[in-house]
Amino acid sequence: MAIAPDELYQPTTLTKDADGEDRWTLNFGPQHPATHTTLRLVLKLDGERVVDAMPDIGYLHSGFEKIAEHLDYNQYVTVADRMNYVSPMANNVAWHMAVEKLMGIDVPPRCQYLRVIVAELARISDHLVCNAAVGLDTGAFTYFLYAFNPREKLYDIFEALCGARFTNSYTRVGGLTGDASPEAIAMIRAAVRELPKAFGDMERLLDRNKIFVDRTKGIGVLSKEEAINRGASGPVARASGVTRDLRKDEPYLSYSDFDFQVCCATAGDCYARYLVRMAEMRESLKIVAQAIENLPEGPVSIGIRDRASLPAKGIVYSTIEGLITHFEVLMTNRGFEVPCEELYSATEAPNGELGFYLVGDGSSRAYRARCRPPSFLHFALFPHLIRGHMLSDVVAVLGSLNIIAAELDR
Numbered sequence: 001m002a003i004a005p006d007e008l009y010q011p012t013t014l015t016k017d018a019d020g021e022d023r024w025t026l027n028f029g030p031q032h033p034a035t036h037t038t039l040r041l042v043l044k045l046d047g048e049r050v051v052d053a054m055p056d057i058g059y060l061h062s063g064f065e066k067i068a069e070h071l072d073y074n075q076y077v078t079v080a081d082r083m084n085y086v087s088p089m090a091n092n093v094a095w096h097m098a099v100e101k102l103m104g105i106d107v108p109p110r111c112q113y114l115r116v117i118v119a120e121l122a123r124i125s126d127h128l129v130c131n132a133a134v135g136l137d138t139g140a141f142t143y144f145l146y147a148f149n150p151r152e153k154l155y156d157i158f159e160a161l162c163g164a165r166f167t168n169s170y171t172r173v174g175g176l177t178g179d180a181s182p183e184a185i186a187m188i189r190a191a192v193r194e195l196p197k198a199f200g201d202m203e204r205l206l207d208r209n210k211i212f213v214d215r216t217k218g219i220g221v222l223s224k225e226e227a228i229n230r231g232a233s234g235p236v237a238r239a240s241g242v243t244r245d246l247r248k249d250e251p252y253l254s255y256s257d258f259d260f261q262v263c264c265a266t267a268g269d270c271y272a273r274y275l276v277r278m279a280e281m282r283e284s285l286k287i288v289a290q291a292i293e294n295l296p297e298g299p300v301s302i303g304i305r306d307r308a309s310l311p312a313k314g315i316v317y318s319t320i321e322g323l324i325t326h327f328e329v330l331m332t333n334r335g336f337e338v339p340c341e342e343l344y345s346a347t348e349a350p351n352g353e354l355g356f357y358l359v360g361d362g363s364s365r366a367y368r369a370r371c372r373p374p375s376f377l378h379f380a381l382f383p384h385l386i387r388g389h390m391l392s393d394v395v396a397v398l399g400s401l402n403i404i405a406a407e408l409d410r
Contacts, residue, residue: 023051028394030059036133037405041382041394048391053383061409068369073099073336074310074329076369078169083373084404085167087126089118089158090349092171097252098345098356099173103338109296111175112254117188117291118161118170119253119347120284124195125154126350126402127235127277134274134399135206138215143205150198153191160184173336174309175301185292192289199281206274216270220385220397223268230384231377234352236401239276240268246348257294258287270400336364344372351375351402373407 029040040056064083068076073096080095081088093115100107107115132147155165161184162170162177170177180188206212222232227240237244245262247255263279265272301309310329315322329336338360346355352374361367378401385397 039405050386050389053386055379055382057408060405064410065370068366072364073173081167083406086129087122087350088168089122093119094347094354096171098358101345102343102358102360105174107175108299110298111300113291113295116253117288120287121154123284123350124281125151127281130402131274131277137395137399138212140206140212146202150195157187160187179300188292195285215396219270219393221269230381234374235273235276236378238264239272241266258290260287270396273400371410375404375407379403
């Protein structure tokens, strides 16, 4: 029984369907603690069983894509990382990879390794929040607290790298805002040593917790064929047996240098998505360990002769060429030399394939910029996953998809 458009904006009501059966229409969100963000679901219920669901977005519209046409390629990174406020470093990397691909820029090896490190730490941070939220929604409050302890250590690392804990804005066209300090490198090495124990504690709390298992196994099942046909990616697709991972299938940065496994399951339910994220955190930590121990020497940004990257402050203050380059990059009538071309560039973000489509017109700003966020496609899966389940299963299914509202209303 589909939800009619005129039912979308009605209060909670009891109506009769075409067969004369009583059906509740229930609004879930946009202000509800279990949505974890600002989104809305219109549920049609037969008692406590969900007959149908309609996702309703637009409550957090920020115009992120249009803003990209009014800010230059460096300024926009402060907006891109707010599109996913749970793992902003991953968005930093994805945005500037697309810009550099458009401009034909190859960043130095040390920059590539540091970008891999921050992207994988962001993946761990994202998965910690997602699994913690699913645990909290299904009654595992202790697990929630255990997950936020290692996440705090990751925030300390981000702060040491770029000065910000939450919205990082660490990347720049052609490089990074700065090199990793010895203190930051020491903190990353400490995290590599300490986080496996934290992951083990979390798994012992939840993997065999009867209440959690009963509330997630067999709930919200997505088959492999449906995952492919409906455009799922990331942990949601891999939990259904889809082995695609852009880090392996279409390697970027320096991912081909590292040994890691693509984590998959076959059940396709909420529990499988939880297990895939737990396994991916360990694989991400393995990548970080390899990258930090084999971190190349050298600069983290391209040279000043390329006229695309802001030179280091020391060069700006001590050389005339550095000073001229600094102002030329910032000036709207000089700045970047961008070809009049279009492209699509994608990365394996924590929630799935995060892609940016850019059209360059020769100026320092994008003529058109569009984003392919994983949450937008995964939110569309929700009605298919919840039909036939109980009202209490809504929070488990929604949490396992890890929907970020800023990606929906971009």
